[in-house]
Amino acid sequence: MSRLRGSVTIDDVARHVGVAKGTVSRVLNNYTDISENTRKRILKAVQELGYQPSATARNLKRGRQDTLGIVIPVGHGNGADPFLAEFIDGIARALDELGLDLLVTTAHSREHLITTLKRLIARRKVDGFIVTRTEVDDPRIAYLMEQKFPFVAHGRTGDPSSYAWFDIDNETTFADGVRHLYSLGHERIGFLGGSLDLNFARQRRDGYRQGLEALGLAHDQDLETLQAISEKGGFKGAQTLLSLDGPPTALLCATDALAIGAVQFCRKLGLQAGSDVTVIGYDGLPVGEYLDPPLTTFSQSAQEAGGRVARMLIDVLDGKSPQSLQALAKAKLIRRASDGAPSMTSEALALALRNRLNQQPLSGSKGE
Amino acid sequence: MSRLRGSVTIDDVARHVGVAKGTVSRVLNNYTDISENTRKRILKAVQELGYQPSATARNLKRGRQDTLGIVIPVGHGNGADPFLAEFIDGIARALDELGLDLLVTTAHSREHLITTLKRLIARRKVDGFIVTRTEVDDPRIAYLMEQKFPFVAHGRTGDPSSYAWFDIDNETTFADGVRHLYSLGHERIGFLGGSLDLNFARQRRDGYRQGLEALGLAHDQDLETLQAISEKGGFKGAQTLLSLDGPPTALLCATDALAIGAVQFCRKLGLQAGSDVTVIGYDGLPVGEYLDPPLTTFSQSAQEAGGRVARMLIDVLDGKSPQSLQALAKAKLIRRASDGAPSMTSEALALALRNRLNQQPLSGSKGE
DNA sequence: AAGTGTCACAAAACCGGTTTTGTAAGTCAA
DNA sequence: TTGACTTACAAAACCGGTTTTGTGACACTT
The missing domain is CATH 1.10.260.40 (lambda repressor-like DNA-binding domains)
Incomplete structure (x- = not known):
């Protein structure tokens, strides 16, 4: 070679x-x-x-690589994350202007994530890292802080005080979501979320609860369900929530993938999303516009987020204090057609569902 | 810094x-x-x-970077390509086993594509390139061959004789698609494709024609339309083809994005995809399973393709002759529910469409 | 006229590895 | 016992840049 x-x-x-x-x-x-x-x-x-x-020769003397790294967690779901693809695009664009490059690696387990980080740092292939999909207690961030290696997180952890990050104000966004549903006339609002290990999932759940509380709505633990973050998880979550004695008339979902699965479940039962049941997602996936009904969703520009995070990392490398580089953005509600005023009460919905379920027992999940 | x-x-x-x-x-x-x-x-x-x-010091002496590069074309459409996300995942996995890394850059124009290639080569940041989304007459491949810089293409160009590539047998696949539709009972089969500058788009169109010819079906130029490769393009393409006097009862689409738009158009007119009109896509996007109806599509594993291409590039770097590294794979038809026997003849469909169009004039395209 | 700066560049050191060359000590055959 | 080989390592060169140090020529003071 x-x-x-x-x-x-x-x-x-x-x-x-x-x-x-x-x-x-x-x-x-x-x-x-x-x-x-x-x-x-x-x-x-x-x-x-x-x-x-030669970049190599220059780097050797300068001790700098002009390269940033990102380690993508993969394989714990189905296929690549569409959000990340746009996110990376945003990073690459920002870096291009500065003549820097992006090194992309993937990791398929927690250990592998750290191993890869270690290798890249030890071999000095990158100057800093971008960490995505932060967990409440994130081993990557712990490691990078311990090593004092420069990085910026997209998303926070349980204690986000001492490093640079960019995040969406998930709590406020989801509280707003609840308010929106309430203003449409929904009173039993369900939450379809993901593992609380993921910080954004936890924050969205918290925001949901805060929204209920602010409106003086009772919090019913049964109206919350946590599933794998995938269409399949959404399908199961909707099934769980709609099988309740007092089912929710609206489902606030932590991601679009969950929402897509939830809509599928509704369709399977002959319920019209947007009137019989309201479903709202989060991610603003372009494909949502082409679903039936087009999906109402919260959106942040993944590309913009990528650019923002890249520039923050460069600031960190330039010596700015990480604590001064912490920013919160808000997601925007894109109303399409999967939300609306409830066409029936929770009781009527329960009745309708009971009839459907008797006629047509569920196969558990959409199968191949 | x-x-x-x-x-x-x-x-x-x-x-x-x-x-x-x-x-x-x-x-x-x-x-x-x-x-x-x-x-x-x-x-x-x-x-x-x-x-x-230190990788840097070692690289300086060895003259090797242990890094491969990929330049992703972006921005000439809407958002990131979901195929590429999985493709990159596949590459990264394969490289990880060998201790190599992947440098990802994006380019938003033809010139920028070459500029980026040049910079990375001149600065010696990578040992070889992976080229995707090949065009019939691809300036990147011309440049790399001229520079004798190692690379592997995913997809071919007009003259694929003298470099390493991995591609899908688009012609055969689309000819098979036509045969499949014919066996379902379709005789007027439309083709919804993309710019012929893209080699895969051209090959799929050619395969469509070959399929017709093999079955002794007449080729009607009106039944072919080329659009931007996006949901919007698919919407417009379906509109074009279904507005014909003798509309096709089946639409063979060059990509899933096109198919998704086409299905949307059908829904807008109250036509049921899968019976009234058959729509088949290509890409096997996971989200296709959650559309209504679930999309029938040709699929290749993007991840597998990524791994395959990465290993081929390593072979090239190891000195294997590029000509010996050329491989063709076949895509598999995943039957879901957007294809089926035609519920009406082309004439009946035309009549039905005329009624719908009178009732409900089109807004041109799905709007915000 | 001697001392002091400045200018514009040469020469050399250095970054952290790999590879080539050189060599002292031991082994072995003649 | 001596020349020829090995063995096991030291020393130095090298990769291609950047940065530090050194220096001859000239201009400018006093």
Whole structure:
């Protein structure tokens, strides 16, 4: 595996002009102690020979890689996360303007996540990390802080006080969601969430509770269900909640994937999402617009978030204090057609559901 | 932006043991001319000090980066490509096993694509490239071949004879699609494709034509439409084809995004996809399963393709001849529910459509 | 006229590894 | 016993840059 690309080096340029290589370097790095004449000759030679400095050699001396890293957790669900794809796009765009690059690796378990982090740090392949999908008690963040290695988190952990992060105000967003549903006329509002290990899932659940409390609505533990964050999980969650004696007339879902599965369950029972049952998601996935009914969802621009986080990390590398780099954004409700005033009360819904279920016993989940 | 990570160097290890640093290097690289005793002492010190070699320094000498690059075209559509997300996952997994990493950059125009390629090559940040979404006449591939820089393409170009590639047999797949539709009873089969600059789009169109010919069906140019590869494009394409005097009873779409838009158009007109009109996509997007109706589609494993391509690139770097690294795979039809026997003839469909269109004039496209 | 700066560049050190070259000590055959 | 090989390692060169140090030529004071 040899990669002996016989490319032009700084020595070639120096020899071509007849100066020392240090001089060439100084010209290229805009030092002032070079005569105009020499500068021109060197620049011309650089042009002619098509010289570009080797990032590796430069990095070795500078101790910097001009490369940021991101480790993506994969495999604990089905396929890649559409949010992350746009997020990475946003990062790459921001970095491109600064001449930095992004190293992407994946990890399929918690241990592997840390192993990969360690390897990249030890080998000095990156200058800093972007951490996504933070957990309440996140081993990656613990490790990076312990190592004092620069990073920025997209999402917070249980104690977000001492590192840089960018996050959505999940609590407020979900409290707003509850308020929105209440204003539509819903009083029994269900929450379909994900594992509380994930910080955003916990915050969204908390926001849901806060929303209920602010409105003086009773909190009913039965109206909360936590599932795997996937369409399948959404299907099961909707099944759980709608099988209650007093089913919710609206389902606030922690992600679009959950909402999509919930809508599917409704359709399976012949319920119209948007009138018989209201379903709201979160993520603003483009495909939501093409579902039936088009999905009402909270949206943040993943691309924008990526750019923002990348720039924050660069600030950290420039020596800014991480504590001063903490920002909260709000998600926007995109109303499409899966929400609306309830067409029946919880009691009527329960009755309708009982009839359907008797007619048509469930197969448990959509199967292949 | 200083990154003076005071980490352990090979000199520290050498001094700690009392040997020359070359000796340490030889131990770590499994040279045989080291006594068992010395080897043990060095290994112990490495362990104790937690030494890990700097990738940068090693790369400088070796002239190799242990890093592969991928440049993703973005921005000429809406958001990130879900296929690519899984594809990258597949690459990253394969590379992880070999201790290599993946550098991801994005480019938002043709020129930018080449600029980025040039920069990465000149700066020697990567050892080879993976090129995706090949065009019939692809400037990236032309450039890489001219530079003799190692790469593997996912997808072919007009002349795929002299480089390494992995591709789906688009022609056969789409010819099979036509055969499948014919066997269901369809005789007027439409094709909803994308720009012929993209090689896969062209091949799928060609496969469609070949399928018709093999079955002795007439080829009607009106039954082909090319649109932007997006849900919006699919919506417009379906509108175009179904507005014909003799509309197709089945739509073979070049991608899932197109199919999703086409199904939306059908729904808007009150047509049931799967009976009134058959729609088949290509990509096997997971979300297709949760559409109404669940989308019938051709599928290839993006993740598998990523792994395959990564391993091919490593073979190229190891010196294998690119010509010997060319592989064609087949996509599999995943039958869900958007295809079926036609419920009406083309004439009946035309009549039905005319009535709908009079009742309910179109807004042109789905709006916000 | 000698001392002092400045200018513009050369020369060399350095970053942290790998690889080549050199060599003292031990082994073996003649 | 001596020359030829091994063995096991030290020393140095090298990768391609950046940065520090050194220096000759000239201008400018006093």
